[in-house]
Amino acid sequence: MNRRNRILRQSPAIRAMMQETNILPDDLMALLFINEGRDYKEEIPSMPGYYRLSLDYTLKEVKSLWSMGIKSVLLFVKIREELKDKEGKEALNPDGLMQQSIRAIKDACPGMVVMTDVALDPFSSDGHDGIVINGEIVNDPSVEVLAKMSLSHTQAGADFVAPSDMMDGRIAAIRNILESNGFTKTGILSYSAKYASCFYGPFRDALDSAPGFGDKKTYQMNPANRIEAIKETLMDVEEGADIVMVKPAMAYLDVIREVKNAVHVPVSAYHVSGEYSMIKAAAQRGWLNEDEAIMESTLAIKRAGTDLIATYFAKDIVRILS
Numbered sequence: 001m002n003r004r005n006r007i008l009r010q011s012p013a014i015r016a017m018m019q020e021t022n023i024l025p026d027d028l029m030a031l032l033f034i035n036e037g038r039d040y041k042e043e044i045p046s047m048p049g050y051y052r053l054s055l056d057y058t059l060k061e062v063k064s065l066w067s068m069g070i071k072s073v074l075l076f077v078k079i080r081e082e083l084k085d086k087e088g089k090e091a092l093n094p095d096g097l098m099q100q101s102i103r104a105i106k107d108a109c110p111g112m113v114v115m116t117d118v119a120l121d122p123f124s125s126d127g128h129d130g131i132v133i134n135g136e137i138v139n140d141p142s143v144e145v146l147a148k149m150s151l152s153h154t155q156a157g158a159d160f161v162a163p164s165d166m167m168d169g170r171i172a173a174i175r176n177i178l179e180s181n182g183f184t185k186t187g188i189l190s191y192s193a194k195y196a197s198c199f200y201g202p203f204r205d206a207l208d209s210a211p212g213f214g215d216k217k218t219y220q221m222n223p224a225n226r227i228e229a230i231k232e233t234l235m236d237v238e239e240g241a242d243i244v245m246v247k248p249a250m251a252y253l254d255v256i257r258e259v260k261n262a263v264h265v266p267v268s269a270y271h272v273s274g275e276y277s278m279i280k281a282a283a284q285r286g287w288l289n290e291d292e293a294i295m296e297s298t299l300a301i302k303r304a305g306t307d308l309i310a311t312y313f314a315k316d317i318v319r320i321l322s
């Protein structure tokens with residue numbers, strides 16, 4: 001033998017030196033579910049160890065994330081049933097829960113990069129990401145509302161808006177409304193290749209945002225498709241996306257790699273709720289070592305080609321790293 005590969009694996013020091021991929025706290029986006037009220041903290045039944053928090057608790061959480069070295073949060077809100085309607089009007093309320101939360105977080109922790117989910121599902125009585133007319137999720141009227149929603153989040157102080165709706169043309173519309181209102185420093189993180197996935201189930205429990213009828217297959221992508229992910233992503237970059245995203249993450253590592261090779265903007269991936277819950281459930285039964293499963297999964301997502309990872313394990317990862 002003139003080549004023995006085990007030479008480079010023989011000790012912890014050599015393995016560390018040869019390690020190709022590393023995770024840093026800077027790579028992580030933490031996810032927050034914000035609930036109305038005060039002094040409220042409720043565990044999400046299908047996401048053990050993850051909570052919906054009122055804004056006062058959220059602010060404490062944001063400070064704690066910042067002190068751990070995590071530099072961005074992606075925000076989601078859960079609103080009361082009475083505030084939901086067909087047009088998702090509450091999404092545009094300048095004093096709505098999202099807008100209040102953005103202001104309060106930027107006030108409490110100005111350095112934290114605040115990103116916001118842009119989609120109508122938590123605000124829509126139909127539980128869809130866009131406007132529903134006669135049982136159809138209509139594209140262009142939805143884009144109009146999503147652009148206004150993005151402007152509203154930006155006016156409240158968001159650093160990035162993160163449209164997760166998968167309507168056609170929304171990135172161009174959002175960029176346009178931001179430009180024409182003088183917001184030249186707001187970023188767009190586009191959920192570019194977002195699949196119609198069963199792994200969003202626990203998230204929909206968390207926000208009570210499951211579709212009221214049907215599914216999301218006319219706007220989210222078919223899990224069988226790869227080339228379509230490249231098309232979607234290239235179009236988003238052309239329309240003005242600063243960062244693109246593949247979602248879910250673990251089941252779509254091939255797509256992450258192809259997107260990474262196809263674009264010259266940062267690529268993110270969302271390790272989604274169902275992927276979190278699978279690890280938690282197996283760990284609770286003693287079937288997997290939780291910390292090892294978290295690190296191996298996150299490393300795989302990074303290795304596939306991500307620059308940023310949205311993950312419910314952000315705090316665990318930083319704890320394990322240190």
Ligand code: PBG
Nearest residue numbers: 119129164199200203272273274
């Ligand atoms: C809203 C949205 C969803 C997720 C992020 N933004 C749910 C959906 O599209 O139904 C899923 C995140 C997760 O499962 O962790 N459009």
